[in-house]
Amino acid sequence: MLKNTRNLLAIMARLRHPETGCAWDVKQDFTSLMPYVIEEAYEVADAIERNDPDDLRSELGDLLLQVVFHSRIAEELGLFDFEEVSGAICEKLIHRHPQVFSDTVFNSDEERHRAWEQAKALERQRKNKTVEQDSVLAGVAGNLPALMECEKIQDRAANYGFDWSEVLPVFDKVREEMEEVREAWESGDQAHIKEEIGDLLLVVVNLARHLKVNPEIALKESTKKFSRRFQYVERQARASDRDLRDCDLAELDAFWNAAKKALMKR
Incomplete structure (x- = not known):
């Protein structure tokens, strides 16, 4: 095992020692640490988006700490340890990449993707015990950001043929859902409006999939663009000695x- 990895595991064991460890670390469990796992994952993504390799190295370390922390708690409970976590992902990677670790040959990206999804489906079948979990949609984490969850579920369904074969009907569906949102708004029924807005967002995610665009990233980039332009508007208002209101x-x-003209290239 690498020296720094051994040190990290030893440090975590010491922090978790019930008598001489850190009181905060000792009282943590899987549930209490869950928000930190999510937060650290987002901070890794932020460092990547900012193209900051030094911060990325630091944030990856923070995320690794969460893996080690959970593994240590599991070891104390007699469930598994860090070595088993590493072993499980090694086994999974080998199973999902037969073109690298065996003589399998894929003739296209589509063929490779189908095999990847089939391998994941087999893994889910081994884990699932109930009828509901036998669904091809089983295993998609329910606490993912809504756009990511929607995209993953649609990808699963598409792998089993439940999808449009081309993009033009998806444009038509977006227009149809837009009209249904308008009709719901005219009805004044707030619950119905919410439902139709949800349907519209779902089909927009479907359109993004067909256009090979990650909807989560696209929305984040557009939100950043909106923020830059709005801040320009704020500066213009201040320059005229007025409040936005x-x-x-x-x-x-x-x-x-x-702002759109001034920040066109940003």
Whole structure:
């Protein structure tokens, strides 16, 4: 085992020692640590988006700490240890890459992707015990961000033929759902409006899939673009010695159009 890995495991064991360890670390369990796992994963993603390798190295370490922390708790409970975690992912990677670790040959990316999904399906079948879990949708984490969960579920369904074969009908479906949102709005039924907005978002995710766009990343980038432009609008308002609330909509719209031109390349 690598020296730093041994040190990390030893440090965690010491932190978790019931008598001489850190009181905070000792009282943690799987549930209490769950928010930190999610937070650290997002901080890794943020470092990647900012193209900051030094911060990425640091954030990957923080994420690794969560893996070691959970593994240590599991070891104390007699469930598994870090070595078993490493062994499980090694086995999974070998099983999912027969083109690398055996003589299997894939003739296209589509063929490789189908084999990947079939391997994952077999893994789920080994784990699942109930009829509900036998669903091809079983195993998609329910606490994923909504766009990511939606995309993964649609991908699963598409792998079993439940999908449009081309993109044009998806455009039609987006227009159909837009009209249904409008009809729900005209009805004044808030619950129905929420339902139709959800349906619209779902089919937009489907459109993103067909166009080979990651909807989570696309929305995040558009949100950042909106923020940059809105901050430009704020600066323009301050330059005229006014608060945003003192500007009428026409002025704000003019500031916004100026922002689009000024920040076009950003």
